Amino acid sequence: MPRTPSVTRPTLIDVAALAGVDVSTVSRVLSGNLNQRVSEETRQRIHQSARQLDYQPNITARSLRVSRTFSLGIAVPQLDNPVFSQIIVGAERGAREHGYSLLIAHIEEGAADSDAYARLASTNRVDGLLVTTLDDNSVVLKAAKKAKVPFVLLNRSAQGVRNSIYFDSAAAARMAVEHLIKLGHRRIAHLSGQLNPSTGIGRFAGYRDALLDAGIAYDQNLVAVSGYTIKGGAEAMREILTKNKPLPTAVFPITLSAATGALMALHQHGIRVPEDMSLATVHDGPIAQVMYPPLTTVQMPVEQMGYDGVVSLIELIQGGRKRVDMKMSPSQLIIRGSTAHPPSRRD
Amino acid sequence: MPRTPSVTRPTLIDVAALAGVDVSTVSRVLSGNLNQRVSEETRQRIHQSARQLDYQPNITARSLRVSRTFSLGIAVPQLDNPVFSQIIVGAERGAREHGYSLLIAHIEEGAADSDAYARLASTNRVDGLLVTTLDDNSVVLKAAKKAKVPFVLLNRSAQGVRNSIYFDSAAAARMAVEHLIKLGHRRIAHLSGQLNPSTGIGRFAGYRDALLDAGIAYDQNLVAVSGYTIKGGAEAMREILTKNKPLPTAVFPITLSAATGALMALHQHGIRVPEDMSLATVHDGPIAQVMYPPLTTVQMPVEQMGYDGVVSLIELIQGGRKRVDMKMSPSQLIIRGSTAHPPSRRD
């Protein structure tokens, strides 16, 4: 069996030698930078040589020379949450399309481990950071700031953070609740977030405003804190069922995860959806279509947010942009089987 | 506001200057390589200087010099699948603990885009690859081989692949099915994978063997192909319900995702779990605990597999290992609310 001719990969030098030109010329041609003045003939010869040697640029050398890694970091608090997996999918696509790669860091629950960012950025591994947090974890944000590379906060805005992309949560919540109201519901429960300054408050505000506009009094007993987990959704749903003697006829869980838990709790208590209770939420995903019943939900362009996140981050890095402040609107209400008229149209 | 003294980060040269020694000495001390002969006094002085300047090594330069990137790549076909998110969590932890970072690539469904590996490896971005595939996608495997860096196949073994970590699927399936049999079930359905040479076949074999051992005849009508998605699970479950006049009393979906779908289909058809039908599956995850009813399932150390995957990959890279062939055993059967005795103990 013939030995592989060389252990090391071909470099610019090899290509240059084969093409009979200087390495700098090869670099000019192969770096993709058009409008470099190189004669068409040499250009051809160089491409030909590169192909022949199966030349692949060494990105490490390039990075060292230009002081950029062409890598971006993203840190997520939980991976088994459709929001984050969709963000990652979009971010990865955006990075790939722009010649960057995506480094992932998992922030262990609870740990003072928000130096995940430090780890990524301090050793010069990444040119920029995509930051996500569940709660408005100021620890995480502080860590991101210390990292000294540009970062974009995803899925929320926060005081003192100049770059962020977030949803118009109030508008999304409003769409969901108005749909329920239009169906005739008047006693509508809400499984809420932590009522912090962004997502939680936003959706809560949308819920409350929609009620207000319809002339429905706000009833505190119809609101329970679920947070953003399946488990929290199930617990909050049970709390609502326990605290309200005549049950509400509809529920608006703050998010897909919470809705999943809520639905399970309803099944458990033998409450039929949508016959006994309607359910509408915000954030669509594959799982919403295969649940029983399939969920009525307001679509949020989460993957798009991940994509736009990287793209704007790259612009930030390359200096073509000074600030990122994008509020994304909910796309549309998808009406599926989880919502219907209330059992009786009477209040 | 005072301007930051320097735009560029401190390098070894800066530290050396401050400590009054040569860069090579600083390198010796800071590269962590103990048993380098450096006097305790200079060692102290160097550490002190580094701290004072907040020195952080430039990993790109280091990479270029030693021809290693200290990055590993992982490519996954779907992110919204508990198996893959758990693998990633484990892999990220393992990488971090060993000074590596984890690059993620998402393999777009269907696309001849399995050059995801090529992208990662050919530009010298990673030192090694973690490979996952849903089906035994030979395209993906071929691409991984072409990448010319060591790779470890996760979650399955395959012909011609020398490094892989996989589960003893047959044993896990057997545990689940034997539990059902012990409860008194005799008509046990199976939602299966694609019946390919690894996962699918393995679990199917475990199912069949467990039946055989109990003297229960195999009934082809009780098996439907679900694959590994929620949707597939729901459809396969419906197929079973349609095809079998006296319904089976138990079902063994091949995996957590399929079980989730199956459970939804059962709810939809008004079949109570576990009163009318028991359900046991393989692969535990947070979602299994919060479903209604919570799922009886065989725990699989998936996160551990991700962790062991990187660790063995790193050993492969560093030459301390020639081959990886680990079969992981299911940990234990977790009995939750989804299984019970059959409606009547009669067959």
Next chain:
DNA sequence: ATGAAAGCGCTAACAT
């Protein structure tokens, strides 16, 4: 239009 040469920050012989 192309070549020559310097240097990004680091490590690892090889000296001393």
Next chain:
DNA sequence: ATGTTAGCGCTTTCAT
């Protein structure tokens, strides 16, 4: 025990 030096592969002035 520490210093000197070369060079990883690339880009980019500067010269021709």
